[in-house]
Amino acid sequence: MAVLDGCEGAFKTPIPEERTCPQCGKEIEVFTVKGRVVEDTACECGYVIKADEPDSPMTKKKEQ
Numbered sequence: 001m002a003v004l005d006g007c008e009g010a011f012k013t014p015i016p017e018e019r020t021c022p023q024c025g026k027e028i029e030v031f032t033v034k035g036r037v038v039e040d041t042a043c044e045c046g047y048v049i050k051a052d053e054p055d056s057p058m059t060k061k062k063e064q
Contacts, residue, residue, distance in 0.1 A: 014038050023047040 014031035021028050024045040030037050036052040043049075 019049060021045060021047050021049075 014033050016029050017032045018027045019030050021043040028043050030041045030049055039051050041049045
């Protein structure tokens with residue numbers, strides 16, 4: 001139902017964002033959704049920006 005995606009579809013689309021490599025200082029392009037990195041990205045120097053864990057809509061039950 002692509003017609004109903006509308007505004008909600010925009011929040012699922014990865015957005016390219018520039019981040020600075022903490023090891024060498026070069027700019028790295030990473031893809032984010034709502035500020036979270038969605039895939040691992042490697043810098044030329046070898047440093048890897050790891051993907052963030054996705055938010056889970058399910059809440060964990062507390063064990064009693």
